[in-house]
Structures are given as C-alpha cells and as structure tokens.
Amino acid sequence: MQLEQKSSSYKILILFAHPALQNSRLNKQLIQYARGLEGVTVHDLYETYPDFYIDVKHEQNLLIEHDIIIFHHPLLWFSVPAILREWMDLVLQHMWAYGVTGHALKGKKLFNVVSAGGGEELFQHDGFHGNTMVEFLAPIRQVARVCGMDFLPPFVVHGTRNITPQAIKQHGNDYRNLLLALRDGRLDIAGAKAQQKINANLATLISAVKD
Amino acid sequence: MQGDSFFYTALVYLSAAVVSVPLAKRFGLGSVLGYLIAGFVIGPFGLQLVGEEGQDVMHFAEFGVVMMLFLIGLELRPALLWRLRVPILGMGGLQVMLTTGALTAVAMFFGLPLLMAVAVGMTLSLSSTAIVLQTLNEKGWMKTDAGQNAFAVLLFQDIAVIPMLAILPVLAVADITNLSTVPLAPTSGTWVVGLSGWEQALMVAGVIAAIIGGGMFLMRPFLRYVARTRLRELFTAAALLLVIAISMLMTKVGLSPALGTFVAGVVMANSEYRHELESDIAPFKGLLLGLFFISVGASIDFSLIAQQPGKMAIIVASLIAVKLAVLLIVGSIFRIKSDQNLLFAFSLAQGGEFAFVLLSFAVQNQVVSSEVANPLVGAVAVSMALTPLVLIINEKFLQPFFGVHEKEELIADTIDEENPVIIAGFGRFGSIVGRFLRANGVGVTVLEHDSDRVEVLRKLGLKVFYGDASRHELLHSAGAETAKLLIIAISNQETILPLVRMVKENYPHLTIFTRTEGRTELFELLDEGIEHVYRDTLDTSLRLGTDALISLGFRSFQAHRASKMFRHHDANAMVALRSARYDEKEFISVARQRINDLEQLMLAELRDSQLYGDRGWDVNHVMSEFGNTQQDDKG
Numbered sequence: 001m002q003l004e005q006k007s008s009s010y011k012i013l014i015l016f017a018h019p020a021l022q023n024s025r026l027n028k029q030l031i032q033y034a035r036g037l038e039g040v041t042v043h044d045l046y047e048t049y050p051d052f053y054i055d056v057k058h059e060q061n062l063l064i065e066h067d068i069i070i071f072h073h074p075l076l077w078f079s080v081p082a083i084l085r086e087w088m089d090l091v092l093q094h095m096w097a098y099g100v101t102g103h104a105l106k107g108k109k110l111f112n113v114v115s116a117g118g119g120e121e122l123f124q125h126d127g128f129h130g131n132t133m134v135e136f137l138a139p140i141r142q143v144a145r146v147c148g149m150d151f152l153p154p155f156v157v158h159g160t161r162n163i164t165p166q167a168i169k170q171h172g173n174d175y176r177n178l179l180l181a182l183r184d185g186r187l188d189i190a191g192a193k194a195q196q197k198i199n200a201n202l203a204t205l206i207s208a209v210k211d
Numbered sequence: 212m213q214g215d216s217f218f219y220t221a222l223v224y225l226s227a228a229v230v231s232v233p234l235a236k237r238f239g240l241g242s243v244l245g246y247l248i249a250g251f252v253i254g255p256f257g258l259q260l261v262g263e264e265g266q267d268v269m270h271f272a273e274f275g276v277v278m279m280l281f282l283i284g285l286e287l288r289p290a291l292l293w294r295l296r297v298p299i300l301g302m303g304g305l306q307v308m309l310t311t312g313a314l315t316a317v318a319m320f321f322g323l324p325l326l327m328a329v330a331v332g333m334t335l336s337l338s339s340t341a342i343v344l345q346t347l348n349e350k351g352w353m354k355t356d357a358g359q360n361a362f363a364v365l366l367f368q369d370i371a372v373i374p375m376l377a378i379l380p381v382l383a384v385a386d387i388t389n390l391s392t393v394p395l396a397p398t399s400g401t402w403v404v405g406l407s408g409w410e411q412a413l414m415v416a417g418v419i420a421a422i423i424g425g426g427m428f429l430m431r432p433f434l435r436y437v438a439r440t441r442l443r444e445l446f447t448a449a450a451l452l453l454v455i456a457i458s459m460l461m462t463k464v465g466l467s468p469a470l471g472t473f474v475a476g477v478v479m480a481n482s483e484y485r486h487e488l489e490s491d492i493a494p495f496k497g498l499l500l501g502l503f504f505i506s507v508g509a510s511i512d513f514s515l516i517a518q519q520p521g522k523m524a525i526i527v528a529s530l531i532a533v534k535l536a537v538l539l540i541v542g543s544i545f546r547i548k549s550d551q552n553l554l555f556a557f558s559l560a561q562g563g564e565f566a567f568v569l570l571s572f573a574v575q576n577q578v579v580s581s582e583v584a585n586p587l588v589g590a591v592a593v594s595m596a597l598t599p600l601v602l603i604i605n606e607k608f609l610q611p612f613f614g615v616h617e618k619e620e621l622i623a624d625t626i627d628e629e630n631p632v633i634i635a636g637f638g639r640f641g642s643i644v645g646r647f648l649r650a651n652g653v654g655v656t657v658l659e660h661d662s663d664r665v666e667v668l669r670k671l672g673l674k675v676f677y678g679d680a681s682r683h684e685l686l687h688s689a690g691a692e693t694a695k696l697l698i699i700a701i702s703n704q705e706t707i708l709p710l711v712r713m714v715k716e717n718y719p720h721l722t723i724f725t726r727t728e729g730r731t732e733l734f735e736l737l738d739e740g741i742e743h744v745y746r747d748t749l750d751t752s753l754r755l756g757t758d759a760l761i762s763l764g765f766r767s768f769q770a771h772r773a774s775k776m777f778r779h780h781d782a783n784a785m786v787a788l789r790s791a792r793y794d795e796k797e798f799i800s801v802a803r804q805r806i807n808d809l810e811q812l813m814l815a816e817l818r819d820s821q822l823y824g825d826r827g828w829d830v831n832h833v834m835s836e837f838g839n840t841q842q843d844d845k846g
C-alpha cells in the first residue's frame with residue numbers, strides 16, 4: 001500500500017491464511033512469487049493475528065486501499081481456514097460492507113487462490129468429494145455478491161501432496177503473471193469468468209505487456 | 212479497691228450482654244432490646260447487681276453515640292449530605308417545631324405552666340439517635356426511604372439541641388429582654404463563658420471551620436504519618452484520639468460532641484482512610500452503645516412506675532401517640548409512601564437520650580421542677596425501651612397490609628459504593644487487574660497497605676483505601692458482605708494463606724482469586740480449595756518465550772500454539788506433582804517424567820507435518836489408511 005500506484009493500474013491485496021506454513025509444501029513457496037511485486041500487498045493473517053485478535057479498522061482500511069482482493073489459503077475441510085472465517089465475521093460489517101449504506105467494497109474484485117491435497121479427479125460430481133472446487137467456494141461467491149463485489153473463478157492447485165518442484169515453479173510463475181496482468185489491467189476478465197479455474201488457460205487470457 | 216470495682220462492673224455488664232443479646236436476637240427482638248433487657252435484669256429492680264453507679268456508666272457510654280455519629284459521617288460523603296438537605300431542614304425542622312408545640316399543649320392540658328410546658332415539649336420532641344439508628348441498621352432499613360428520612364430528622368435534632376440548651380435558661384428568667392445576660396452554653400468551664408452572644412457565635416463558627424479545615428488538610432498527612440509506622444494499634448489510637456479530641460473541643464465551646472464528630476466524619480468520608488477509621492472505631496462504638504443501652508435499661512425507675520402506674524402509662528402513651536401523629540403528618544406532607552411513612556413514624560416515636568441531659572439541665576436552671584422531671588425521665592426511658600417492640604409490631608402486623616415494598620427499593624438503591632469486586636493490594640499486579648476490570652465497567656473497591664502508594668494512586672484519581680485487607684473488620688467496611696469476588700493481589704506470600712482462611716470462614720460467599728509466587732504456595736492454596744490461583748510469572752515468561760521463538764523465525768501462530776500447549780501441560784503436571792509432593796524421591800521422578808513428556812510432545816508437534824496439513828485430503832492416502840491400518844506412513 002505504500003507503493004506508488006501507476007496510472008491505470010490496480011492495487012491487489014492478498015489475504016494469506018495458512019495455519020502451519022512451516023509444514024507446507026506448496027504455499028510456502030507459492031506466496032514468495034507474490035511478495036515484492038509493486039502494487040501487490042501480501043497480508044499474512046496467521047502471522048499478524050496469532051491470537052485471532054483482528055484489528056477491524058485496519059483491515060477495512062486495507063480493503064478500501066485496494067481494488068482486487070484475494071483469499072489465498074489451503075482448502076481445509078472444504079472451506080477457508082478458521083482465521084479467514086473470523087476475518088469475514090468481523091471485518092465485513094453491516095452498513096459498511098453490505099446493507100443500505102454498505103458500499104465500501106462495491107465494484108472490487110474477489111477470488112480465491114486455493115490449494116488442495118487431493119487431485120482434481122476427486123473434485124468432480126462423480127469423484128470422492130462429489131463437488132467441484134467452484135461449488136465448494138459457493139459461500140465466498142455469495143459473500144462477494146452481497147457486498148457488491150465482482151467474483152472471479154479461483155486459482156486452484158490440486159494434489160499438493162505429491163507435487164513436484166517443477167510443478168510448484170510452474171504454478172508460481174502463473175501466479176505472478178496473473179497478479180501482474182490483474183494489476184496492469186491486461187487480463188481478459190470476461191474470458192476468465194468463463195473458466196472453472198482462472199489458471200486453466202492463463203496464457204490466452206493475458207494480453208502482452210504494452211510498452 | 213478502685214480496680215476491683217471496675218472489673219466487677221465490667222464482669223456484670225459484659226456477662227449480661229453476652230447472655231441476653233444472643234437470646235434476644237434468636238427470638239427476633241434485635242440487639243437493642245437484648246441490651247435493654249440485660250440492663251433491666253442487672254439493675255436495681257432486677258438482680259440488683261448494679262446500683263447508682265449505673266448513671267455514671269450511662270454518661271460514659273453516651274460517648275458511643277458520639278462515635279456512632281462519626282461513623283455515620285464517614286458513610287455520608289458531602290455530596291450525599293447535600294442531597295439530604297431538604298429532608299434534614301424541612302422534615303427535621305417541621306418535626307421538631309410541630310412536636311414541641313403539640314407536646315407543650317398536652318403538658319399544659321395536664322396542668323403545667325406555659326414556660327415549663329414549653330421546656331418539656333422541646334425536650335421530648337427529640338428522638339433517640341442511638342436506638343433508632345442501631346435498630347434500622349440491624350434490620351437493613353437504613354437505605355430505605357423511611358431510614359434515610361429518619362436519619363435526616365435525627366440529624367436535625369442533634370443540631371437543634373444547641374439552640375435548646377441556649378433557650379432553656381431563658382425560660383427560667385422568663386424575660387426576653389434579659390437575653391444578653393443569659394449564658395448560651397450549658398455548663399461552666401467552657402471557653403465561651405463571659406463572652407457576648409456574637410462573640411460566642413463567632414467562636415462556634417470558628418471551631419466548626421477548624422474541624423472542617425483540619426479534616427481536609429491536616430488529618431490525612433497526620434494519618435499517613437501514623438500509618439507509615441505500620442503499627443495497627445497506633446492507627447487505632449490515632450482514630451480514638453481524633454474522635455475524643457473533637458468531642459473535647461466541641462464541649463469546650465458548648466456544642467454537641469456528636470455534631471462535631473459527625474462533621475469530621477463527613478469531611479473524612481472521601482479520604483483513603485475511611486474504611487480503616489471505620490473498622491477501628493466500630494468495635495468501640497458497638498461496645499459503648501451496648502453499654503449505653505444496658506444502662507438505660509438499668510436506669511428505668513420501676514419504683515416510680517410501681518407507685519403511679521396509671522400516671523406513668525398515660526405519660527408514656529401520650530408521648531408516643533403525639534410524636535407518632537406528628538411524624539405521620541410530617542411524612543405525608545413530604546410525600547413518603549404509606550408503608551414507609553409508618554416505619555418512619557414508628558421508628559422515631561420515642562424520647563431520646565438528649566432528654567436526660569436537657570431535663571437535668573432544666574432542673575439545674577429551675578425551669579422544670581424535679582417532681583415533673585423524674586417521671587418524665589422514666590417515661591423517656593420506657594418509650595426508648597418500647598421502640599424495638601413497637602417496630603416489631605409494625606413489621607409483623609401493620610406492614611403486611613402494604614405488601615413488602617422496601618425490598619424493591621433496597622435493590623434499586625445500591626449505588627453507594629457497593630462494588631462487586633474487592634482488590635486487596637494495588638501494586639503492579641493489582642493495579643493491572645483493577646484497571647482491566649474498571650475499563651470493563653466493573654466497580655472495584657481497592658485496599659492497599661502502603662500509605663505512600665495510596666497517596667500516589669489517589670493523586671492519579673483512583674479510589675484507593677488505606678488498610679490491611681487481612682483484617683476482618685476492614686473487609687467488612689469495604690463491603691465484603693455484598694461483594695462477589697475478592698482478588699488477592701498482595702505480594703507478601705505469608706499473608707495470603709491466613710487471609711484466604713479468614714475470608715473462607717467469614718465470607719464464604721466470596722469467590723477468591725489469588726496470585727501466588729511459587730509452587731509450594733500454589734499447592735497450599737489448592738489444598739484450601741481455592742480454584743483460581745495464578746502464578747505470578749507464568750504468563751510473562753511464556754510470552755517472552757513465545758516472542759523469542761518468533762524472533763528465531765518460528766511462525767507466530769505456531770509459537771502461540773506452543774505456548775498454549777506448554778501451559779496446559781504444565782497445569783496437568785501441577786496436579787500430578789501436587790499429589791507427589793510429600794515424597795521427595797517421587798516428586799523428583801514425577802517432575803522429571805513430566806518435563807520429559809512435555810518436550811517429547813512439543814517436538815512431536817514440531818515434526819508433525821500433518822498439523823493443518825493437506826496430506827489427509829489425498830484420498831489415495833486415506834484409502835490406503837482405511838485399507839491397511841498397520842501401514843504407518845509417517846514419512
């Protein structure tokens with residue numbers, strides 16, 4: 001947020017939530033690809049609020065300062081980690097985020113960057129979990145809707161248990177490219193919305209860097 | 212021998228009190244009636260254990276009334292007194308004037324000349340502060356409408372004694388033009404003898420101003436100086452000295468000592484020494500008042516009653532009836548609700564102890580003849596003795612018609628510093644607890660033993676009282692009866708355990724929260740059945756440890772979880788160690804085992820990549836676990 005904003009660029013806030021990052025295979029590395037980018041704020045919730053005492057005012061100010069909000073987290077019991085749920089309960093206040101006078105988040109974009117231990121085949125209607133990732137994220141989609149936000153499909157990484165270092169690197173680069181494209185307004189939003197996951201055909205959605 | 216006779220008198224009075232008061236209370240008669248009965252039993256018409264010296268005892272014991280007014284003053288902060296100004300001046304003034312008028316008329320009806328009738332009317336218009344307040348306090352009625360108003364009237368009467376003492380000699384001279392030659396003060400030997408009227412008034416005003424000024428500016432440094440010695444008996448001595456000195460001073464200028472100590476009490480009501488003074492003076496007050504009631508009981512002249520039972524009955528009945536009627540009228544003028552008005556009127560419908568003083572003074576000044584005064588003294592004593600009985604009749608037979616309204620008012624009127632929490636000790640530990648509770652809107656009464664610290668805290672605007680919380684009486688005056696929690700935040704380990712035992716014995720309803728230093732003390736407190744025991748350094752050291760981990764690169768949330776795990780494990784270990792503590796070998800081995808367990812546990816969590824991990828969501832892995840439980844795939 002302290003970074004200078006270029007004209008026609010958007011500011012991105014990553015709300016990062018991993019309760020045991022020290023044990024993580026993927027996310028520990030994935031988040032590094034987001035750090036240090038101009039116009040991108042990485043906000044590590046478990047590190048900032050280990051006692052879950054969330055500073056509501058501060059969080060709301062962060063939201064106001066950014067245009068694109070990302071929930072970056074592993075899928076835990078088919079949902080967001082506990083602190084992100086607490087964050088929503090506290091920060092998304094009535095008459096601020098929603099309600100008659102609640103327009104603070106209107107028009108901002110929201111999507112999840114989510115990892116799952118299980119492979120993509122489990123997240124099918126005939127798979128073990130019986131629902132797709134997009135379906136599991138229905139509560140978040142509805143949060144976005146109630147708050148007047150534009151909900152985009154998630155950035156999904158499946159099968160983190162057996163993921164190879166090469167695959168992590170590939171996902172990392174995709175993540176960084178997505179963030180840069182979003183920041184600079186080079187992502188085909190309509191095209192992205194047609195996808196089940198935003199990182200499915202990323203190369204075709206991003207237009208080249210204009211000089 | 213003088214000493215022998217003193218001990219003999221003490222033996223008789225104390226035994227009478229100890230035997231009869233518990234009996235009276237058991238039968239629901241209240242302590243005042245118990246004392247009066249005790250006095251009657253040991254008196255000239257009972258067992259004849261005391262004789263004429265009963266009068267001397269009574270004069271000595273009247274000092275209890277002085278102390279009582281000091282204590283009442285301590286309870287009445289100036290703001291509260293100001294709120295009572297209408298009842299004091301209005302109701303008190305009206306009551307004294309109307310009663311004086313009515314009783315004068317009655318006395319004239321019985322054939323007394325006008326001036327003598329006026330003297331008698333004035334004298335009998337006063338009620339008994341001692342009996343009324345003691346009874347109302349005991350019944351818990353002081354905070355009801357009736358109690359507050361009765362108190363206001365009594366206060367006015369105490370003030371009214373002063374002009375009455377001035378007027379009585381005038382009545383003897385019966386010539387208003389000679390007013391200036393009449394001494395305003397009752398007895399010789401005062402400083403005001405020979406002074407003219409306005410000089411006397413100036414002197415009186417000066418003394419009152421000196422008491423107020425002294426109370427505001429000199430008393431606190433003085434008491435702080437005494438408190439610094441940390442000798443409890445010295446503080447008691449200082450408190451007694453204060454009361455006695457003020458009484459002497461007031462007597463010297465011809466004022467009521469009770470009034471003087473009352474003013475001093477009001478001035479000290481906002482000071483940090485309030486509870487300590489209360490608890491120091493209260494036992495003396497209680498004893499002296501008891502003694503006073505006994506001597507009233509002993510002084511009732513039953514031979515007079517026996518000689519002229521009809522006449523005495525008429526005097527007593529008309530005294531009570533007239534006062535009752537006037538009080539009911541005054542109460543309804545000031546719109547007291549009917550049940551409260553009845554209580555108000557019944558409680559004040561008697562002659563007072565000032566009547567004894569005023570009547571003997573009137574006889575000295577030849578305003579009233581002793582043939583008139585003697586039956587009146589008897590009637591006053593009888594009416595005083597009847598008061599507790601009359602109140603019982605009111606409570607048992609009349610109040611049921613009105614339903615019980617007082618209870619509701621009691622609940623609504625508990626604003627006067629009845630805090631749910633008492634904090635003993637306001638050092639670094641207690642002050643944090645206190646500030647935290649206050650910030651959450653919980654009222655706390657703070658007791659602190661270090662007089663220097665009390666002063667600093669007071670300057671910071673905190674309401675802190677000086678005193679040693681391990682004293683039963685101090686806790687009592689700090690409101691232990693009505694509080695819910697006692698928080699022991701004192702650092703001196705040796706005093707915590709006795710304090711806990713004392714509180715458990717006297718205030719079993721109080722939930723105790725206490726800090727403690729070490730393990731041994733912790734175990735002792737747990738043995739006492741105290742659940743809420745907090746080791747001083749546990750949280751701080753764990754917080755430091757947590758931050759140390761974080762600065763070494765641990766994730767914050769991981770470090771927090773680790774500290775919580777440590778705490779829980781440590782608490783469990785305490786239970787095991789507690790049962791093993793008497794056997795040194797076993798203690799050491801249990802302790803070692805526990806420490807070892809904990810380290811293993813924490814290291815296991817550190818190694819356990821499954822914590823919040825995502826391996827469980829790899830369904831192939833889950834399937835394999837289900838398929839073959841032997842398979843141990845911890846890689």
